[in-house]
Structure formats: structure tokens, C-alpha cells
Amino acid sequence: MKTKALGTSILFHLILLVTVILVLFPVYFILQASIRPGQALYSTELSLLPTNPTLDNYRYMLTERPFPTWMRNSLFVALFTTSFTLIVATSAAYAFSRWKFIGRNVWLMIFLALQAFPAVLTLVPIFQILATVSQRTPVNLLNLSGLILAYTSGALVFTIWNMKGFFDTIPYDMEEAALIDGCTPTQAFLRVILPVSTPGLAITALFGFLAGWSEFAMANVILQKETFYTLPVGLYGLQENYRVPWGWFAAGSLMAAVPVMIMFFIAQRYLVGGLTAGGVKG
Amino acid sequence: MGVETLQKRYGMLLAYIGPTLLGVFIFSIIPILYNIYLSFTNRNQFRFMQCPEGIFYDKCPSKGYVFVALENYKKLLGDLIKPETLRALVWFGVIIIALYLVYRVVSRLLNQRTNLNGNSWALIGVAGLGLLAWFAAPSQDALVSLRESGDFVVVMSRTTIWTVICVSLFFLVGLTLALILNSPLVKAKGMWRTLIIVPWAIPYYISALTWKFFFNGEFGVINNILRQLGWANPPTWLNEPRLAFAALVIINLWMSFPFFTTIILGALQSIPREMYEASEVDGANWRQQLGSVTLPLIRPAIIPAVILSALTTFKIFESVWMVTKGGPFGSARTGATEIVMVFAYNQAFQKFNFGYISAFAVILFILLFAVTIWQVRQSRLLATETS
Numbered sequence: 291m292k293t294k295a296l297g298t299s300i301l302f303h304l305i306l307l308v309t310v311i312l313v314l315f316p317v318y319f320i321l322q323a324s325i326r327p328g329q330a331l332y333s334t335e336l337s338l339l340p341t342n343p344t345l346d347n348y349r350y351m352l353t354e355r356p357f358p359t360w361m362r363n364s365l366f367v368a369l370f371t372t373s374f375t376l377i378v379a380t381s382a383a384y385a386f387s388r389w390k391f392i393g394r395n396v397w398l399m400i401f402l403a404l405q406a407f408p409a410v411l412t413l414v415p416i417f418q419i420l421a422t423v424s425q426r427t428p429v430n431l432l433n434l435s436g437l438i439l440a441y442t443s444g445a446l447v448f449t450i451w452n453m454k455g456f457f458d459t460i461p462y463d464m465e466e467a468a469l470i471d472g473c474t475p476t477q478a479f480l481r482v483i484l485p486v487s488t489p490g491l492a493i494t495a496l497f498g499f500l501a502g503w504s505e506f507a508m509a510n511v512i513l514q515k516e517t518f519y520t521l522p523v524g525l526y527g528l529q530e531n532y533r534v535p536w537g538w539f540a541a542g543s544l545m546a547a548v549p550v551m552i553m554f555f556i557a558q559r560y561l562v563g564g565l566t567a568g569g570v571k572g
Numbered sequence: 573m574g575v576e577t578l579q580k581r582y583g584m585l586l587a588y589i590g591p592t593l594l595g596v597f598i599f600s601i602i603p604i605l606y607n608i609y610l611s612f613t614n615r616n617q618f619r620f621m622q623c624p625e626g627i628f629y630d631k632c633p634s635k636g637y638v639f640v641a642l643e644n645y646k647k648l649l650g651d652l653i654k655p656e657t658l659r660a661l662v663w664f665g666v667i668i669i670a671l672y673l674v675y676r677v678v679s680r681l682l683n684q685r686t687n688l689n690g691n692s693w694a695l696i697g698v699a700g701l702g703l704l705a706w707f708a709a710p711s712q713d714a715l716v717s718l719r720e721s722g723d724f725v726v727v728m729s730r731t732t733i734w735t736v737i738c739v740s741l742f743f744l745v746g747l748t749l750a751l752i753l754n755s756p757l758v759k760a761k762g763m764w765r766t767l768i769i770v771p772w773a774i775p776y777y778i779s780a781l782t783w784k785f786f787f788n789g790e791f792g793v794i795n796n797i798l799r800q801l802g803w804a805n806p807p808t809w810l811n812e813p814r815l816a817f818a819a820l821v822i823i824n825l826w827m828s829f830p831f832f833t834t835i836i837l838g839a840l841q842s843i844p845r846e847m848y849e850a851s852e853v854d855g856a857n858w859r860q861q862l863g864s865v866t867l868p869l870i871r872p873a874i875i876p877a878v879i880l881s882a883l884t885t886f887k888i889f890e891s892v893w894m895v896t897k898g899g900p901f902g903s904a905r906t907g908a909t910e911i912v913m914v915f916a917y918n919q920a921f922q923k924f925n926f927g928y929i930s931a932f933a934v935i936l937f938i939l940l941f942a943v944t945i946w947q948v949r950q951s952r953l954l955a956t957e958t959s
Contacts, residue, residue, distance in 0.1 A: 299757040306752060310767045312826070316782045317770060319793065378591045385588035397589075399948060404600045406940030407607070410889055410917045411933045414926075415603035443599035446592055475584065504775035506890050507917075522777045526894070529781055536785070543778040554773035555766060561834050 320547075323540035324348065347541035357542055359517060360524040364546075367434050367441065367520055368502030374442040375449055375498040376491065382446070383453035384479050388465075398454070401447045409444075413511045416440055420512065433518050437509055441502050449494050456490035457483065489560040496557045503550055521546045604937070611930035614640045616923075644931035651721035660714030667705050671698050692863075723906055723915070724932065731911040734817070735886045741825050742881060743874075746832025751866075753833070754840040765837070772830040780891040783823040784810070787895075811900050813908030820892055820909055827891065828881065839873035840866070879947040883940070889913035912936060 324347050326340040351357040385391075386398060420431040420440075431439070464486070465478040473481065484491070506522040513519055519527070525546065528539050651657060675698040682690030705711055718725050749768060753761055771779060786793045789808025798806040809815045843866065851865050888911070892898070898910035898918050906915060919929035 295757060298755075302752045302755060302758050305748070306758070306764050306768075309749060310764065313768060313770050316779065316786070316826075317774070319786075320778070320782060378595065381587075382589045382592040385585060389585060391585055399945060401596060402948065403941045403944045404596065404604065406883075406944050407600070407604050407937045408887065408913055408916050408933045410913050411607055411920060411929065412600070412603035414920065415606040416599060418606075419598065419602065439595075440599055443595035446595055450592065500775075504777060506777050506894075522775070526777060526781070539781070543782070547774050547778055550775060551770070551773040554769070558766065558769065561769075561838075 320540045320543055323536050324544050326537055347537040348545070351538055351542045351545070355524075355538070355542075356516060356519070357524065357545070360519050360521045361545070363434055363518060364503050364521040367437055368499045370438045371441040371445065371502035372495050372498035374438065375445045376494060378442065379446050379449035379494070380453055380484075380491070381479070383450045384457055384483065386450065387454045387457035388462075398451070401450065405447055410507060413508060416508070417511050432512060432514060434513075434520075437512050437520075438502075440508055440512070441505060444508075445498050445501055449498070453487070453490050453494060456487055460486060492557050492560040496553060496560075499553065500550060503546075607930045607933055610926050611644055611934045612639055612641060613927045614643065615926040616928070640927070644928050645935070647928065648722060648724045648931055648935065652725065654717075654721070656717040657721045660717045663710060663714045667702075667711070671702055671705070674698055674701065724935070726904075726906055727910060727912055727915045728936075730906075731886055734821070734911050735882055737821055738824050738828070738885045739878060739882045741821065742828050742832045742885075743878060745825065745829045746836050749829070749833045750836035750840055751862075753837055768833060769830040771827050772834075776827060776891050777894060779827055780823065780894040783819075783826070784895045787819045810896055813900055813902065816896050816900055816909050820895060823895060824885070824888070824891065828885075831881070832877070835877045836870060836874060839870035842873075843869050875950070876947075879950070883944070883947075886911075886940075887913055889917060893917060 322339055325343040325345065327342055327344045327346065386394060420436040424430045424432050424436075460483060464482050465473075465475075468478040468482045469475070503520075504522055505520075506526060509520045509523045510526070513523060516524075521542075525539060525542050528535060528542065652661070675694050678697060679690040679694035682693055684690075718729075752758060753765055753768075758764065785791075787809040789795060789806075789811065792809070794809070795806040807815055809819045847865050847869065848861065851861050856864070892909060892911060893914050896907070896909045898907035898914040900909075901907040907918075910918065916929055916933060919925045919932070
């Protein structure tokens with residue numbers, strides 16, 4: 291019995307080890323490519339790290355490419371998308387969770403069903419709408435602000451459904467007490483419900499940020515000038531050449547990936563509670 | 573209640589959900605209506621006149637294209653109504669219904685007469701029968717006539733196969749790892765869990781482009797390893813239809829299994845220990861425990877995740893397009909990895925068949941709309957109202 295458990299334990303750890311190696315290999319690969327001198331990846335040497343490591347690729351990306359601009363653009367888009375999504379979607383989710391009004395479930399269903407439309411085919415009409423507004427009014431939307439509006443709208447449905455599920459798990463009694471004490475419904479929402487919704491809000495913020503930081507297709511259509519490029523558009527552009535400059539791409543990728551990886555690991559403990567609160571119960 | 577309070581309440585409701593309605597209207601509903609309109613026109617690359625930017629038709633004469641009623645729909649689905657394709661559809665329908673009935677009867681018999689796990693054995697048997705039926709001559713003939721009926725059937729079946737393969741793999745790998753991570757025999761769980769979700773945290777375009785390089789035939793890491801292992805001429809993965817498809821499955825699996833592991837692990841951790849202890853007292857081995865305790869208990873948490881993931885996998889675009897662009901394009905009319913969204917993108921942005929692809933999108937929309945409504949009912953997502 292004892293030896294059998296030991297055997298199983300070894301097998302389990304072995305499976306985990308193999309998985310982790312497969313998971314980490316691309317990360318290791320990018321890391322070593324980013325500190326390798328030159329752009330070649332084709333050396334057959336088997337050493338774990340390149341023989342003359344250098345930070346040249348990072349220096350090049352930071353000083354001779356508009357990489358800092360791309361990063362600033364991505365940060366700008368991601369932060370505004372996150373805040374708008376949080377404000378707009380959380381309040382809507384609260385209304386859908388708490389108040390009874392005509393067609394409440396129908397609206398939720400419609401929101402979800404609209405997502406069934408092939409997103410790539412909305413790219414042209416969305417570009418048209420933003421272009422029309424930019425031509426007819428003094429507001430220019432063919433830039434980062436148009437992108438933020440489009441991303442926020444795109445993130446609404448997932449966030450509303452997720453946050454509504456989360457609010458549903460919070461008992462009514464909590465607001466009732468506040469309402470009896472003389473709070474307005476909005477005060478009850480802001481002061482009583484939001485503070486106990488941290489896991490849901492953390493996940494909403496995380497996914498909003500990730501979407502703004504990493505989205506490619508829409509940014510590629512809407513952003514026409516290189517000064518507006520976000521990280522995915524800029525880094526993908528590096529790839530389009532005949533010979534891919536791997537060292538630059540790797541250094542840029544690493545700088546683009548590390549901030550979101552850190553955020554992800556900070557928010558990790560909320561992943562389960564924040565994602566499944568809505569779906570699990572029942 | 574007075575009119576004034578009613579007005580106040582609706583005012584508040586509007587303040588809460590108004591911005592959402594506006595956003596959904598502008599960025600979802602208008603684009604969809606626009607596509608529905610386009611689907612009745614013959615807008616394509618020749619109906620643009622000189623179009624400086626290619627896709628930005630606002631610079632083009634507006635009368636370049638005309639209303640063609642159901643022409644696009646006929647082109648997409650018309651060939652499905654020919655006798656041989658109808659026969660093929662009926663043939664596959666009959667086979668599926670027959671296999672289902674066999675499954676029901678056999679699993680019930682096995683469950684009643686033996687103490688085997690009837691459902692799984694019947695499923696294995698039926699899967700074998702299904703394979704036999706697939707390779708039978710009439711099926712192959714039916715397949716040929718379906719394939720010739722146009723892009724719609726081909727792309728939709730390819731995407732369905734893609735979704736089934738991917739989601740089953742996500743689930744199997746996710747479940748295996750979650751069960752291992754939930755086992756008391758594993759040490760340093762927190763560390764393993766954190767390391768395993770790394771692919772989820774990496775921006776997908778970086779993963780996709782890195783994997784694309786790994787699968788490169790000449791310089792790719794995978795072929796380098798294969799050469800070191802003594803395979804002189806390893807395949808050029810992304811240039812061969814089936815291998816390109818397999819490569820994309822592997823890439824997608826790598827990116828998606830952490831989500832499943834996390835969700836399933838969360839569900840596993842909510843199962844009370846006593847349930848396992850009780851089944852151990854009853855003398856259940858681990859397989860029986862998995863079948864009769866673990867899986868039924870995590871089902872409610874897993875079903876929504878599986879359906880959600882099936883929909884996103886069906887609609888996946890960027891990580892496929894970045895790796896293969898839908899190719900390799902051989903003699904067939906569609907590329908080997910051209911699944912629906914990639915097909916839609918290529919038709920719209922490479923071939924400019926706007927009318928045609930809009931009709932495709934409308935049909936797809938109707939189908940997926942139905943699936944979405946069905947899944948909401950199935951997973952009882954809205955049933956939480958009552959609590």
C-alpha cells in the first residue's frame with residue numbers, strides 16, 4: 291500500500307514536471323533569444339544560455355524603435371478600457387442583478403446572442419462608424435480613443451454576465467440594512483456591495499486590461515499611423531519582414547509580456563472565485 | 573406609487589444600463605445590421621471601382637454595387653438542395669440516429685445485466701462502429717458530394733471537427749492536471765499551480781508567433797530536436813494540410829489548458845472530503861470514484877466553461893491566422909486550416925467578397941444564435957434569478 295502510494299506520487303510529480311517544462315520552454319526560448327547577439331536563432335549549440343549574452347536587442351528596441359511609444363499607447367488603451375468597463379459594466383450588472391424591470395432576462399440573452407456574430411466582419415463597419423464621426427465632427431476617433439470605445443463595448447457582455455453572477459451570490463439583506471438606515475440605492479451599491487465584490491472586480495479589471503493590452507485585429511484596422519500603434523500591432527509588424535529579426539522581437543515580447551504576467555500572478559488567487567461565482571451555483 | 577417615483581426609478585435604471593445599451597447598439601447592433609444589408613448586395617472587389625485603400629470603401633463611388641436579393645445565399649447553400657447532397661445529408665443523419673439508438677440500448681443492457689460501467693463501454697463500442705461507418709463506401713461518396721456542394725459545408729465541418737478535437741483535449745488535459753494537483757500525494761501545490769498557468773498570462777500573439785517559429789520546417793526548434801534524435805528529414809509542419817492542422821491544435825491546447833485546469837481545480841476543491849471517504853468505505857476504486865463522485869459533482873461548474881470554450885474555440889481567429897493565415901492552400905478552394913473566422917477574414921480582407929461573406933456571416937449568426945440560447949437554457953445560467 292505504502293509503496294503504491296509512493297509510485298503514484300512519483301508518477302504525478304513526473305507528469306507535472308513534464309507539463310511545466312513544456313509550459314516554460316517557449317518562455318525560456320524568448321528569454322535566450324533576447325540576449326543572444328545578432329538576429330540568428332539557428333545556431334546548433336546546445337548550451338542553455340548564449341555564450342556572449344548582451345542587452346543590445348533591448349537597447350535597440352528602446353532607443354531606435356518607437357517601442358516606448360507603443361508601450362505608452364498600450365498602457366493608455368488598457369487603463370482606460372479597464373476603467374470604462376468597470377464603471378459601465380459593473381453598474382449595469384448591478385441593475386440586472388437587483389432590479390426587476392420588463393425584459394431583464396431578454397436583454398441579457400440578446401447581449402450574449404449578439405456575441406455570436408463573427409467579430410472579424412464587424413471590423414469594417416466599426417471602422418466606418420469611427421471614420422464617419424471623425425469626418426463629420428471635430429472629434430477624431432481614428433486613434434486610441436476610438437479603440438478604447440470599441441474595446442469597452444466589446445468587453446461589456448462578458449463583464450456584465452460575470453459580475454451579475456457575482457452580485458447574485460451576495461444576499462439582499464446586506465443592502466436592505468443599508469436602505470433602512472437611509473442610504474439611497476446608489477449609495478448602497480457603492481458603499482455596501484462593491485467593497486464585498488473584490489474578487490469579481492479584480493477579475494473584471496484583469497481581463498479588461500489584458501484585452502486592451504493584447505488585442506490585435508481591431509487595432510490593426512483602426513490605427514493607421516505608426517505613432518498610434520499598440521504593442522501587438524508594432525510587434526507583429528516586426529514579424530512581417532522576409533527575415534524575422536528574432537532578437538528584437540524577443541526583447542520586445544518579453545518587455546510586453548512581463549507586466550501582464552506580474553498582474554496575472556497577483557490576481558491569481560481571485561481567478562476561481564471571480565470567474566465561476568456566476569456559473570457554479572445552481 | 574406616484575408617477576414621480578416611477579419616473580425617478582426609470583431615470584435611475586437608464587443611468588445604470590443606458591451606457592451599456594448605447595455601446596452595444598453602436599458597436600454590435602449597427603455592424604450586424606450593416607452586414608445583413610450587405611448580404612443582399614453583390615459588393616466585391618470589382619464593384620468598388622478604384623478603391624485607393626482597398627477596404628476603405630468610403631472613398632469609392634457609392635453606386636459600385638447593386639441589390640441582388642438572395643443571390644449570395646443561393647451561392648452558399650443552393651447546392652445543398654441538389655439530390656445527391658440531400659441524399660448524403662440523409663445518409664449521415666440516419667447513421668447518427670442509428671448510432672445514438674444503439675448506444676442507448678447497449679448502455680442500458682450493460683448497466684442492467686453486468687456491473688461494468690455501461691455508459692463508457694457502450695460509448696467505446698459506438699465510437700468503433702462510427703469509425704467503420706465513416707470509412708464505408710457510401711459515406712465516402714456522400715462526403716465527396718458534400719465537399720463539392722461549396723465552401724459553407726466544408727468550412728463549417730472543418731470548424732466543427734476543430735472545435736470537438738480542441739475542446740476534448742482541453743478538457744482531458746485540464747481534468748488530468750486538476751486531479752493531480754488536487755491529490756494529497758502532490759507536494760508544493762502552489763508552485764506547480766502558478767507555473768502551469770503561465771501560458772494563460774502570456775499575450776496570445778506572442779505565444780502564437782513563437783510557436784509559429786517552433787514549427788518552422790527549416791530552422792524550427794521542433795525539427796531541430798527531431799533531427800538531433802536522428803530523423804533526417806522531419807516534415808515541414810505548416811506546409812502540409814494535416815500537420816498544419818495538428819500544429820494548430822497543439823498550439824491552441826498549450827494556450828488554453830490552464831483555463832480548464834484552474835476551473836476544474838476550483839470545482840474539485842469545493843467537493844467535501846467526506847464524499848470521498850464515504851465512497852472509500854463502500855470499497856470504490858479510483859475509477860469508480862471518478863465516475864460516480866467526482867465527475868457528477870463538478871459537472872455544474874464545468875458545463876458552462878466547456879460550452880463557453882467551445883464557442884470561443886469555434887470562433888477563434890487571431891492565433892490561427894497569425895500562424896498559418898488559413899493555409900496551406902492547395903488545390904482545394906479553401907485552405908487546410910481555414911476555419912470559419914479565418915475564412916471570413918480572408919474573404920473580406922484578401923478577396924473583398926463582401927456580399928458573399930456577409931451572407932455567410934448571417935447564416936453563421938443564426939446558427940450560433942440558436943446554440944447560444946440553447947446553451948444558456950442548458951446550463952441554467954439565468955435560473956439563479958430565484959435565489
